[in-house]
Amino acid sequence: MDHAPDDTDVSSAVERLAGLVRRTPVVFPGPGAFGVAKELALKLECLQHAGSFKVRGSFNTALAAELPDSGLIAASGGNHGIAVAHVARSLGVGAEVFVPGVSSAVKVDRIRALGATVHVVGELYDDAQAACDERAAETHALNIHPYDAPLTVAGQATLGVELLQQVDVLDTVVVAVGGGGLAAGLAAALPSHVRMVCVEPETSRCLSAAIEAGHPIPVEVAGVAADSLGAKTIGAVPWQLLADRAESVVVSDEAISAARRRLWDDARVVAEHGGATALAAITSGMVELGPDERTAVVVCGSNTDPRDLVD
Amino acid sequence: MDHAPDDTDVSSAVERLAGLVRRTPVVFPGPGAFGVAKELALKLECLQHAGSFKVRGSFNTALAAELPDSGLIAASGGNHGIAVAHVARSLGVGAEVFVPGVSSAVKVDRIRALGATVHVVGELYDDAQAACDERAAETHALNIHPYDAPLTVAGQATLGVELLQQVDVLDTVVVAVGGGGLAAGLAAALPSHVRMVCVEPETSRCLSAAIEAGHPIPVEVAGVAADSLGAKTIGAVPWQLLADRAESVVVSDEAISAARRRLWDDARVVAEHGGATALAAITSGMVELGPDERTAVVVCGSNTDPRDLVD
Numbered sequence: 001m002d003h004a005p006d007d008t009d010v011s012s013a014v015e016r017l018a019g020l021v022r023r024t025p026v027v028f029p030g031p032g033a034f035g036v037a038k039e040l041a042l043k044l045e046c047l048q049h050a051g052s053f054k055v056r057g058s059f060n061t062a063l064a065a066e067l068p069d070s071g072l073i074a075a076s077g078g079n080h081g082i083a084v085a086h087v088a089r090s091l092g093v094g095a096e097v098f099v100p101g102v103s104s105a106v107k108v109d110r111i112r113a114l115g116a117t118v119h120v121v122g123e124l125y126d127d128a129q130a131a132c133d134e135r136a137a138e139t140h141a142l143n144i145h146p147y148d149a150p151l152t153v154a155g156q157a158t159l160g161v162e163l164l165q166q167v168d169v170l171d172t173v174v175v176a177v178g179g180g181g182l183a184a185g186l187a188a189a190l191p192s193h194v195r196m197v198c199v200e201p202e203t204s205r206c207l208s209a210a211i212e213a214g215h216p217i218p219v220e221v222a223g224v225a226a227d228s229l230g231a232k233t234i235g236a237v238p239w240q241l242l243a244d245r246a247e248s249v250v251v252s253d254e255a256i257s258a259a260r261r262r263l264w265d266d267a268r269v270v271a272e273h274g275g276a277t278a279l280a281a282i283t284s285g286m287v288e289l290g291p292d293e294r295t296a297v298v299v300c301g302s303n304t305d306p307r308d309l310v311d
Numbered sequence: 312m313d314h315a316p317d318d319t320d321v322s323s324a325v326e327r328l329a330g331l332v333r334r335t336p337v338v339f340p341g342p343g344a345f346g347v348a349k350e351l352a353l354k355l356e357c358l359q360h361a362g363s364f365k366v367r368g369s370f371n372t373a374l375a376a377e378l379p380d381s382g383l384i385a386a387s388g389g390n391h392g393i394a395v396a397h398v399a400r401s402l403g404v405g406a407e408v409f410v411p412g413v414s415s416a417v418k419v420d421r422i423r424a425l426g427a428t429v430h431v432v433g434e435l436y437d438d439a440q441a442a443c444d445e446r447a448a449e450t451h452a453l454n455i456h457p458y459d460a461p462l463t464v465a466g467q468a469t470l471g472v473e474l475l476q477q478v479d480v481l482d483t484v485v486v487a488v489g490g491g492g493l494a495a496g497l498a499a500a501l502p503s504h505v506r507m508v509c510v511e512p513e514t515s516r517c518l519s520a521a522i523e524a525g526h527p528i529p530v531e532v533a534g535v536a537a538d539s540l541g542a543k544t545i546g547a548v549p550w551q552l553l554a555d556r557a558e559s560v561v562v563s564d565e566a567i568s569a570a571r572r573r574l575w576d577d578a579r580v581v582a583e584h585g586g587a588t589a590l591a592a593i594t595s596g597m598v599e600l601g602p603d604e605r606t607a608v609v610v611c612g613s614n615t616d617p618r619d620l621v622d
Contacts, residue, residue, distance in 0.1 A: 022338065022339065022340065022341060023339070024338070025336030025337075025338055025355070026336075027333065027335070027336055027358060028333065028334070029333065030333060030360070044336070046579055047338060047578060047579050047580070049341065051579055106621070264617075267358060268357055268358050268362055268581060268613040269358070270579060270581055270617065302579040305621055306575075306581065306617035306618070306620050306621065307617070307618045307621060309617050309618075310417070310616055310617065310618060
């Protein structure tokens with residue numbers, strides 16, 4: 001499979017993942033929550049196994065393959081590594097995970113706790129990916145890309161399939177973008193009339209830059225969400241699905257931190273900074289939503305230290 | 312209404328609460344979560360407005376009454392006070408809340424943040440209730456009892472109505488008991504064939520003591536969940552519904568703390584100690600569940616400081 005995933009690929013992913021991933025809930029915190037007058041639906045993918053949507057793409061990739069004796073290998077800002085470690089443990093194989101220095105201690109500890117071998121390499125995600133690819137060529141372990149692979153994107157698309165089953169009407173979905181795997185999965189799963197608002201930190205805006213340039217280009221990466229949204233360049237597979245579909249919005253680190261805090265205060269949901277980034281586009285007023293626009297916000301990850309949620 | 316609530320009272324509560332309380336989600340973390348082999352359904356009432364089920368009973372009581380100019384008044388270990396403050400603000404009236412010294416700073420701060428006047432009186436919940444009743448006689452504010460009142464219990468019953476709609480089959484429900492309002496509400500809402508396991512801290516066991524004595528009797532109150540489950544005596548109204556129905560289990564403070572930690576680690580759910588007490592009965596092996604026994608666990612509150620969830 002070397003094309004962007006189509007409906008058949010998404011259906012296959014739904015079948016493969018049955019019983020292995022959680023059907024995460026959609027909640028309606030009520031008008032006024034987060035200081036937003038309109039009703040929002042929150043897809044709480046932060047309650048997923050391994051704390052993020054990443055297990056969807058990882059299970060889909062692993063189950064579509066013949067698993068080599070050398071098991072799984074991956075590079076990751078952290079969440080994908082936790083997911084690959086979870087999948088490897090579930091399937092009874094080993095895993096090696098390459099993370100950059102920017103990865104948080106919470107994430108590295110979780111990968112180790114799941115039994116995977118962790119290598120900390122370089123500063124940012126792309127450094128870890130290069131080291132991972134080199135090692136994979138030696139060991140022939142199954143190298144699961146965090147976002148730029150059709151099977152990964154088809155796995156993430158299962159979140160969109162669930163969401164459609166869980167809400168009566170869906171006009172708009174708001175989703176954070178790192179390398180673009182989740183957003184591309186939603187683009188593959190959701191009917192074309194659904195508006196897709198893709199949100200990035202202004203300090204890590206590879207999709208926004210690609211849209212401006214007309215093609216993927218590398219950007220500098222920094223900020224509070226760099227350990228989950230810190231890809232330098234939008235993935236080539238995601239770009240195929242997002243270029244003509246995604247509306248791009250960028251938000252400040254301050255807006256992300258404030259939205260993360262409001263998620264806890266108003267809805268008792270703990271999200272990591274990347275997981276609060278989609279909501280931040282709404283709470284900071286960076287996206288206009290009509291009063292009757294039925295809007296779902298994906299809260300995509302919770303691999304975070306909750307100690308800074310209270311003063 | 313001076314009887315234990317019946318089906319009509321529960322139906323009336325469902326109608327009154329429409330649009331005012333959140334339909335909190337039920338999630339299935341999967342076999343193996345929390346070190347428990349069997350599949351459990353978790354009713355995440357910790358995601359409710361004001362962080363606990365208490366808004367259900369408070370809205371039901373307030374909406375069934377003519378609201379006096381002096382507004383609402385209540386005594387509370389904390390959660391009921393937050394709920395009453397939330398309800399008062401929603402209905403545009405004032406509120407006074409009496410809390411004991413054992414109430415956590417997180418709870419007292421939340422009551423104040425919602426605009427209610429807080430009085431800290433005595434050490435335990437019963438001291439605060441006495442002061443509240445005295446003040447209510449002066450002001451004629453609507454005194455909403457946290458558990459020992461038919462309208463309160465009928466409000467909490469709406470959680471049971473939701474739960475029945477959310478799961479295909481329900482054999483057993485596991486719920487924490489303080490004064491018994493929530494458990495009694497479930498007894499009112501759930502068919503008599505549903506097994507009801509009522510869980511208390513061994514340091515605050517008024518239902519267990521009442522069952523042993525054959526009638527409500529006061530107990531000493533202490534321990535990690537005293538600020539939410541710390542009633543000295545089971546309520547008279549709850550006792551009517553629970554005496555012939557409830558199976559009583561007590562758990563240690565250590566089991567409660569461990570279950571609270573596992574809720575975060577395995578399901579990314581933040582609960583207060585009282586909110587993790589029902590799960591603690593299962594994770595500590597204090598209740599036997601058959602392999603095919605479809606079991607729901609109520610996670611009933613999240614008014615907690617999350618800083619101790621990580622090392």
